[in-house]
Amino acid sequence: MFVPNPEFDAFYNAWRRLPRRAHDLLPSRSDVGPDTFPGLLPFMALTEMLGPCYLHIFYAGSGFERNAGLPIADQNYYDLLPLEFHKPMAKFHEILLETPCGAEVSDIIVTSQGSRYLHETMQLPLVDDDGDVRFLMAYGLGRKPFEDASSRTRESHSPGNIKELHYLDIGAGAPSARIEDFIFHR
Numbered sequence: 289m290f291v292p293n294p295e296f297d298a299f300y301n302a303w304r305r306l307p308r309r310a311h312d313l314l315p316s317r318s319d320v321g322p323d324t325f326p327g328l329l330p331f332m333a334l335t336e337m338l339g340p341c342y343l344h345i346f347y348a349g350s351g352f353e354r355n356a357g358l359p360i361a362d363q364n365y366y367d368l369l370p371l372e373f374h375k376p377m378a379k380f381h382e383i384l385l386e387t388p389c390g391a392e393v394s395d396i397i398v399t400s401q402g403s404r405y406l407h408e409t410m411q412l413p414l415v416d417d418d419g420d421v422r423f424l425m426a427y428g429l430g431r432k433p434f435e436d437a438s439s440r441t442r443e444s445h446s447p448g449n450i451k452e453l454h455y456l457d458i459g460a461g462a463p464s465a466r467i468e469d470f471i472f473h474r
Contacts, residue, residue, distance in 0.1 A: 290454045290466070292392055296410040299328055299427035303412050310419040313459040314388060317414045317423045333360065333426045337385060341366040341374050343424070355407055355430025357397045357440025369445050376447055383455065383463060385421045388413040390456035398444040403436040406451065412458070 292300065302325050306315030317336075322329055330349035333356075338344050343365040353359050358368065366374055384391060390412040397407045407430040414423035451470055455462035465474050 290392075292410070292454075292456065293408060293429075295408075295429055296392065296427060299325070299332070299410055300412070302326075302328065303425070310417055311415045311421070314413055314415045314421060316417055318417055320414065320425065328427060331355070331428055333428070335365065335424045335426070337381060337422050337424070341378055343381060352426070352428045355428045355432055357399055357407070357430075357432065357444075370442060373445055373447065380453075381424070384411060384413055384424060387455075387460050387462060388421050388458065389460060389462040390458050392452070392454050392456060393450065394452040396444065396449045396451055397430070397432070397440050398449075399432070399436050399438040400441055401436050401438040403433050403438075405431045405433070407432075410456075412456075 303315065306319045306324060308315060310316050320334065325332060330351035332349050333345055333352045334347040336344050336346060345360050345363050345365055348361040353361065360368065366377065369377060383389065390410065392408070392410050394406055394408045396404060398404050407428060409426045409428045411424050411426045413421050414425055415421050416423070448470070450467050453467040455466070465472070
């Protein structure tokens with residue numbers, strides 16, 4: 289049975305403490321701020337699904353961007369991906385927003401200087417003030433070598449680089465499909 293990485297506990301617990309005013313299970317984007325995630329914002333990203341294959345990254349902390357291996361703030365996440373990766377990512381985001389559920393993902397990043405490291409994220413949904421599930425927030429951990437200031441290669445954005453993917457039941461259920469040690473399981 290999957291046990292979430294304890295390094296995500298502070299993030300997950302802060303998310304759980306947020307009020308549920310517009311949705312029974314989910315907090316509102318308007319309730320997220322520096323006071324609700326003290327010390328965590330540098331390693332967080334906030335996104336909004338604006339349409340099919342259009343996930344706008346409207347906030348990415350400096351630590352999140354460094355660990356992700358490239359500047360991502362104020363971009364469409366799908367513009368950063370190779371076209372062949374759009375369909376599986378669109379399905380992933382659809383599951384997170386429509387179930388709704390969370391996810392813990394570990395992928396291997398390769399930089400242009402040749403560094404390889406694991407980037408781990410926990411992703412959780414948020415609603416707008418009308419209760420519509422449109423936002424995702426992520427908290428990222430990475431072990432990028434300090435001396436490597438280069439960016440992630442485009443080729444390392446691929447299904448083959450996903451080492452682990454586990455959906456998290458946050459009250460509405462979650463798919464049992466998962467990736468463990470690079471192998472997809474239904």
